[in-house]
Amino acid sequence: MGIxxxxxxxxxxxxxxxxxxxxxxxxxxxxxxxxxxxxxIAFGLTLSLAWVRLGAANVALAxxxxxxxxxxxxxxxxxxxxxxxxxxxxxxxxxxRADELHDRSSRGRADRGDDPKPALLDVGILHGPLWLRxxxxxxGLAVTGGIxxxxxxxADRPPSLPILVEAHLAETGVSNPxxxxxxxxRAYDTLLEVAVLVVAMIAVGSLDxxxxxxxxxxxxxxxxxxxxxxxxxxxxxxxxxxVYLVWVGSHGPGGAFQxxxxxxxxxxxxxxAGLMGPVTEGAAPIRALAxxxxxxxxxVGAGSMPWTGxxxxxxxxxxxxxxxLVEAVLAxxxxxxxxxxxxxVPAVPHVDPALAKVDPTGDPLxxxxxxxxxxxxxPDEER
Amino acid sequence: MSGAPLWTTVAVMGPLVAGIVALAxxxxxxxxxxxxxxxxxxAAAWGLAHTIMDEGVVRHLLGGWGRPLGIELYVDGLAAVMxxxxxxxxxxxxxxxxAYFGDVADLRESPAAxxxxxxxxxxxxxxxxxxxxxxxxxxxxxxxxxxxxxxxAAAIVTLAVTRKATLAGMRYLFISLAxxxxxxxxxxxxYAEYGTLSLEELAAMNxxxxxxxxxxxxxxxxxxxxxxxxxxxxxxxxxHAGAPAPGSAILSALVxxxxxxxxxxxxxxxxxxxxxxxxxxxALLILGxxxxxxxxxGSLLALRQVSLKRLIAYSTVAQIGYLFVMFPLLxxxxxxxxxxxxxxxxxxxxIYHLIAHALAKAAMFLAAGSMTYAVADDAIESISxxxxxxxxxxxxxxxxxxxxxxxxxxxxxxxKWLLLNAALESGQWFWAGLIALGGLLTLAYVLMVGRYAVQxxxxxxxxxxxxxxxxxxxxxxxxxxxxxxxxxxxxxxxxSIGGARPWP
Numbered sequence: 001m002g003i004x005x006x007x008x009x010x011x012x013x014x015x016x017x018x019x020x021x022x023x024x025x026x027x028x029x030x031x032x033x034x035x036x037x038x039x040x041i042a043f044g045l046t047l048s049l050a051w052v053r054l055g056a057a058n059v060a061l062a063x064x065x066x067x068x069x070x071x072x073x074x075x076x077x078x079x080x081x082x083x084x085x086x087x088x089x090x091x092x093x094x095x096x097r098a099d100e101l102h103d104r105s106s107r108g109r110a111d112r113g114d115d116p117k118p119a120l121l122d123v124g125i126l127h128g129p130l131w132l133r134x135x136x137x138x139x140g141l142a143v144t145g146g147i148x149x150x151x152x153x154x155a156d157r158p159p160s161l162p163i164l165v166e167a168h169l170a171e172t173g174v175s176n177p178x179x180x181x182x183x184x185x186r187a188y189d190t191l192l193e194v195a196v197l198v199v200a201m202i203a204v205g206s207l208d209x210x211x212x213x214x215x216x217x218x219x220x221x222x223x224x225x226x227x228x229x230x231x232x233x234x235x236x237x238x239x240x241x242x243v244y245l246v247w248v249g250s251h252g253p254g255g256a257f258q259x260x261x262x263x264x265x266x267x268x269x270x271x272x273a274g275l276m277g278p279v280t281e282g283a284a285p286i287r288a289l290a291x292x293x294x295x296x297x298x299x300v301g302a303g304s305m306p307w308t309g310x311x312x313x314x315x316x317x318x319x320x321x322x323x324x325l326v327e328a329v330l331a332x333x334x335x336x337x338x339x340x341x342x343x344x345v346p347a348v349p350h351v352d353p354a355l356a357k358v359d360p361t362g363d364p365l366x367x368x369x370x371x372x373x374x375x376x377x378x379p380d381e382e383r
Numbered sequence: 384m385s386g387a388p389l390w391t392t393v394a395v396m397g398p399l400v401a402g403i404v405a406l407a408x409x410x411x412x413x414x415x416x417x418x419x420x421x422x423x424x425x426a427a428a429w430g431l432a433h434t435i436m437d438e439g440v441v442r443h444l445l446g447g448w449g450r451p452l453g454i455e456l457y458v459d460g461l462a463a464v465m466x467x468x469x470x471x472x473x474x475x476x477x478x479x480x481x482a483y484f485g486d487v488a489d490l491r492e493s494p495a496a497x498x499x500x501x502x503x504x505x506x507x508x509x510x511x512x513x514x515x516x517x518x519x520x521x522x523x524x525x526x527x528x529x530x531x532x533x534x535x536a537a538a539i540v541t542l543a544v545t546r547k548a549t550l551a552g553m554r555y556l557f558i559s560l561a562x563x564x565x566x567x568x569x570x571x572x573x574y575a576e577y578g579t580l581s582l583e584e585l586a587a588m589n590x591x592x593x594x595x596x597x598x599x600x601x602x603x604x605x606x607x608x609x610x611x612x613x614x615x616x617x618x619x620x621x622x623h624a625g626a627p628a629p630g631s632a633i634l635s636a637l638v639x640x641x642x643x644x645x646x647x648x649x650x651x652x653x654x655x656x657x658x659x660x661x662x663x664x665x666a667l668l669i670l671g672x673x674x675x676x677x678x679x680x681g682s683l684l685a686l687r688q689v690s691l692k693r694l695i696a697y698s699t700v701a702q703i704g705y706l707f708v709m710f711p712l713l714x715x716x717x718x719x720x721x722x723x724x725x726x727x728x729x730x731x732x733x734i735y736h737l738i739a740h741a742l743a744k745a746a747m748f749l750a751a752g753s754m755t756y757a758v759a760d761d762a763i764e765s766i767s768x769x770x771x772x773x774x775x776x777x778x779x780x781x782x783x784x785x786x787x788x789x790x791x792x793x794x795x796x797x798x799k800w801l802l803l804n805a806a807l808e809s810g811q812w813f814w815a816g817l818i819a820l821g822g823l824l825t826l827a828y829v830l831m832v833g834r835y836a837v838q839x840x841x842x843x844x845x846x847x848x849x850x851x852x853x854x855x856x857x858x859x860x861x862x863x864x865x866x867x868x869x870x871x872x873x874x875x876x877x878x879s880i881g882g883a884r885p886w887p
Contacts, residue, residue, distance in 0.1 A: 150572060150594045160578045164452050188445045188454050192515065192527045195399060199508050199531055202406060203538035206501035207549070284409055291403045298396055298403075309385075311392045313447035 013053055019046050033082065037075040044068025057253035058178045061245075065261030070338050073268050077342065173319020174250040182255065183323045187312045191301065194294050194330060201290060201337045224273070231266075231273040238266035242335075246327050250320065256293075256327040260334025267339040290340060293333030297326050386434035387441035390427045391456045394466055394514040397423025402507030413503045414481060420507045421474035424514065428470040431463045432877055440881045442520070450520070450581035457520035457583065459881030461734065464874060465517040465644055468738050472636050472745045472860065473510055479749050479856035480506070480629035483756075498542040498627055505542070506633065509535040516641045522570045523580045525645060526563060533559035533609070536638050539630040540622045548625035555622040558608050558615075562642070565605030572598035586653045586886035599654060606649075609642035612670075612707055613677035616700045623699060624692040624761075628752025631692060635699045636745035640737055643706055651713070651725070655885030667710045674707025675817050682824035686831065690761045691751050694828060695744070701821065702740045702787060708802065708814060709733025715809030724884040726809065731875055731883075732801030738874060739786055739794035739864060746783035746860035750776040753853045754836070757846045763832060768840025770833075773849060777836050779857035784829030786864040789822040794867035 005013075023043040027036045044067040051060035165177050165185065172180040182190045242259040249255035300322050301312035308315055314322050398420040405416025434441055435458055443456040484499035512531035519525050537559060540552035570580070576594045577585055590599075611619040623635045650656045656663040681701025688694040712729035716722065753776040754769045755761050770777040786793035789800075799818055806814040867874065 146597060147568070147572070150597050151575065154575050154594065161451060168448075168452060184446060185448055185453050186523075189524055189527050192512075192524075192531060195508060195511070196527070196530050196534060198403075198406070199505070199534045199538070202501055202504050202508070203534060203541075206498075206505070206538055207541055284407070288407045291407045295400075295403050295407075298400060302392060302396060305388065305392070308447055310388050310444055310447045311396075312445050 016046060016050050016053060020050060033079050037072070037079050040075060041068050041072035044072065058255065058258075061253060061258040062261070065258055065265065069265050070261055070268075070342070073265075073342055171319075173314065173323055176249060176251050176253070176255075178253070179249050179255055179323070179327075183326060184314070184319065187297075187301070191294070191297050191312070194297065194333070197334060197337045198291055198294055201340050204341055227269075227273045228275070231269040231275060235266040235270060238262050242266075242331060246324070246331050249327055250324065256330035257334060259327075259331040261338065263331065263335035264338030264342070267335060268342050271339070271343055286336065286340070289336045290333055293326075293330040296329045300326055386430060386438070387456075387458065388443045390430035390434060391443045391458060391518045393423050394427035394431065394518060395511055397427060398507045398510035398514065402504045402511065405507055406504040410500070413500075416503050416507055417477040417481060420510055421470075421477050424466070424470040424510060425474055427514070428463070428467040431458055431466060434458075435460065435463055435880050436877070443518075450584055451579045454524050455520040455581060455583070456518040458518055460878045461644075461647070461881065462517045463880070464734065464738065464878050465640070466514055467877075468640075468741050469510070469513050469517070469637055471863065472741050473633070475856050475859050476629050476632050476636075476745060476749065477503075477506070479632075479752075479853055482850040482852035482856075483627070483629055483752065498544065502539065502542055502627070502629065505535045505538050506629075509539065509633070509638070513637060513641050517644060520582050521580050522573065522582060522585070526567050526570060529563055529566065529609070529642070529645075532638065532641060533563060536634060537622075539634065540626045542630060543625055543627045545625065547621065551618070551621035551625040554618050558618045562605035562608040565601045565608075569598040569600075569602030569605070572601070582648065582653050583886060586655070590654060595654070599649065602649060603646060606642045606646045607673075610639050610646065610703060611700060612703055613673050613680055613700065616677065616681070616703075619700055620693050620696040623696040624690065628692075628748060628756075631696070631752070632745040632748035635696065635748055636741040639699070639703060640741060643703070643737070650710070652886045656714075664711075664714055667714055670707045671709075671711035671814070674704040674710070675814075677701060677704030677707070678817060678821040679704075679824070682821060682828065685828045686824070689763060691755060691763050691766060691832065692748070692761055694763065694832065695747050695751055698747075698787065698825065698828065699740075699744060701825070702736075702744070705736050705740075705798075705802070705818070705821065706733060708818065709736075712802065712805040712809070712811065712814060715805075715811060717808040721884075724882065726805050727883050728801045728808065729805035731878065732798050732803075732805055734878055735794065735801060735871065735874070736798035738867065739798045742860050742864045742867065743783035743786040743793075743795060746779045746857050746864065747787075749853065749857035749860065750780035750783070753849045753857060754780070756853075757849050758842075758844070759847060763835050765842065766832075767835050767838040767842070769846075770836040771840075772846050773854060775854040775858045776849070777833075779854075779861035780836075781829070781833060782861035782864060784825070784832070786868070788825040788829060790826070792865060792868040794864045794871075796868050797871045 020043065023039055023046060027039045027043060030036050030039070044063060047067065048060040048064040051057070051063055162177075165181060168185075169175065169177060169180055172184040174180050174183070242263045245254040245259035245262065246256060247254075249259075300314075304313060304315050304318075304322075305311060401416045401420035401423065404412050404419060408415065440457070440459045442458075444450075445454045445456065447453070449455065480502060484502060508531060512528045512535065515528040516525060516532065519528060533556065537552045537556035540555055541549050572594055573585065573590070574580055576598070577588055577590065579585055579588075608615040619639075623631050626634060650663075650667075654663070656667060678701050681697050681699075681704060685694050685697035685701060688697060709729050709732065712733075713725040715729075716726050717728075720726070753773055754766050757769060757773055758765050760766075782793070786795035789796050789798075799822060802818055803815050806812070806818065
């Protein structure tokens with residue numbers, strides 16, 4: 001902290017820090033899912049401001065695009081699905097769970113104990129009994145306090161790795177130290193991170209029980225000219241910005257993840273506005289695009305082994321070109337994977353269209369929740 | 384190019400490329416992906432075993448950088464043993480899965496078909512992550528590998544289309560992510576204190592003191608949750624029993640061992656615990672005690688189960704306990720032994736138990752998959768008569784179970800004998816009694832299943848025809864457990880490379 005801060009900077013930092021704590025508290029304690037979702041997006045944007053103040057522009061970009069943007073879009077979709085099934089309000093969810101418990105206990109012996117109990121994870125720690133909340137809070141405080149105490153007493157060693165990175169930066173082919181770490185020094189980790197994204201896409205795709213999360217009603221869309229005009233304006237800009245981010249990544253803040261997230265945002269907007277149909281499942285070109293980044297990354301890493309003797313070592317002189325190639329395909333694949341995650345959010349359980357017409361809160365077990373909150377076991381019986 | 388860079392790359396990238404093929408290539412490519420994944424893993428296991436037998440411990444400097452700037456891969460006897468066990472069990476399970484999920488070319492868009500469609504790519508990514516963990520010499524890289532592992536393992540549970548499996552899979556995912564966060568917290572603390580992510584560099588700095596203690600505690604709790612050691616085991620039975628049969632075999636036999644392996648690496652090699660008079664003796668005793676409770680508690684609950692797959696899953700909870708009983712035994716040396724090494728019998732016995740359990744549990748889950756498929760029910764009562772109809776599957780289940788109980792000749796007998804020796808030569812009678820009691824309880828629940836299986840069938844329902852390949856796969860693993868009981872020299876020789884002592 002060599003540079004003294006002006007009062008304005010102090011005020012800005014204090015505001016950002018207070019906002020973060022306040023938003024986090026509100027998100028944790030609100031029972032309104034929609035409020036929590038919207039505040040989560042605000043939290044992500046504030047956090048990216050904090051990263052900018054800490055001088056980590058790369059992290060700020062990633063936080064804004066992935067933490068606030070893509071995650072926020074996924075949360076909104078999840079909320080939308082819950083709302084469509086009449087489960088947006090916490091009391092509705094509680095009633096739904098109680099009813100499920102009743103169903104379970106009345107079933108036969110062979111099922112005994114087969115279901116994971118709807119314990120902490122289902123209900124949420126904050127809605128559990130008081131003794132539990134109190135002891136969790138105490139345990140959390142103890143751990144946080146202990147770790148904070150350790151952080152304050154850390155050995156005052158000069159950080160050796162950043163110095164080493166600077167010393168070897170010239171050999172990496174790029175001048176942005178973050179890109180040098182991600183695509184050269186620790187390219188192996190980045191390769192596996194991309195594999196995590198692909199696994200997430202397979203996992204979400206495998207949950208899909210045959211209905212699409214995000215298919216908008218054409219009639220509804222015609223009444224939404226703002227979204228239409230906005231996306232026609234924003235999407236081309238996002239495309240240009242993504243190309244710029246990939247290119248600038250070699251010498252400044254930017255890179256494949258940020259560019260991919262930006263492209264994904266554009267794609268999500270297109271799908272939401274109905275300008276791009278949801279990618280049909282099983283389409284081979286889409287799957288190929290999604291894994292192309294990973295495949296080319298591996299091919300580059302393994303292909304140079306005969307010359308360099310180790311995996312992911314770029315032959316001297318080719319570093320810049322190969323890193324740019326890998327970044328470009330990664331950006332494209334990351335975008336495709338993120339868009340797939342968004343449009344593939346599964347409809348578990350499947351809502352029967354016939355039932356949904358009678359009552360939008362119909363659920364797969366054939367029960368309905370009537371407006372006064374009572375659970376109707378079987379719509380046919382009621383009639 | 385020498386052996387180490389080539390074979391470590393094949394071990395991790397082989398299954399990954401196979402997963403990409405299985406995902407991008409459409410339905411026809413599923414089989415090719417499984418064959419490619421199995422072939423590359425077996426080749427890598429063979430290649431690494433030979434390389435380290437010739438050259439001793441080997442390293443692969445990724446990107447040519449070397450530590451601490453780059454990531455190093457590190458292969459010693461333990462890593463080679465883990466990769467070999469994973470390769471053998473994984474290949475047999477892959478073979479089984481191709482029959483279990485039916486003729487993949489014929490799939491329609493039914494919910495069950497999704498399992499068939501997505502099992503191969505998820506499993507191959509999971510395989511790559513396990514091999515990646517075994518060769519990793521870098522803390523942050525271990526975290527990344529565990530992310531691939533946790534996500535794909537939870538997704539495999541949800542491939543069984545039932546609602547129960549979906550819930551169990553979600554719960555597994557939450558536990559696994561919480562464990563990863565704790566691990567990452569420990570990595571951050573260690574990096575802040577020591578300025579390196581390399582395991583070998585960290586070991587060379589003799590980590591100790593409060594910060595290292597907090598970091599190791601956080602990492603260990605996270606890893607114990609992933610390994611499902613008592614009392615953090617409650618996610619395991621619904622997840623392992625709910626998954627489709629090949630998935631159950633992989634999760635129970637292999638996946639829980641990956642996080643156990645990381646615990647061993649950290650405690651034994653990096654932090655150098657397990658030597659006499661180390662300050663961590665109390666901590667080792669806690670791990671051993673939890674393991675002891677797990678043996679008794681898991682076995683008693685297994686005896687109370689009415690569902691076959693849940694019984695086998697609780698058996699895993701119990702058998703994980705044996706892996707942790709190894710820890711307190713390591714520090715107690717026989718008179719005249721090398722004071723800079725661990726108790727060799729405890730070390731060999733613990734790791735041999737890991738091998739024995741991997742083979743036996745995979746055989747049991749695969750056989751159970753065949754039996755429950757034949758009677759279309761998971762209840763133990765309903766498998767009556769299955770021993771007459773599916774003698775090979777019944778034999779595979781029985782051999783696996785007897786190996787776990789420690790009946791000779793079997794791999795389980797060798798491991799229990801070594802652990803008993805370790806307990807007796809250092810005069811720890813308590814652990815010896817516990818090991819023996821656990822064996823008796825195991826025998827009880829295996830015989831309980833056997834009793835139903837050999838009964839005359841009461842139900843008028845006809846048996847469903849089980850593909851032969853499923854039966855052959857289970858018996859292959861069962862025969863291997865017996866073979867490793869007769870011939871323990873080679874695996875133990877491989878394990879000894881790198882030595883039963885902390886890293887310098």
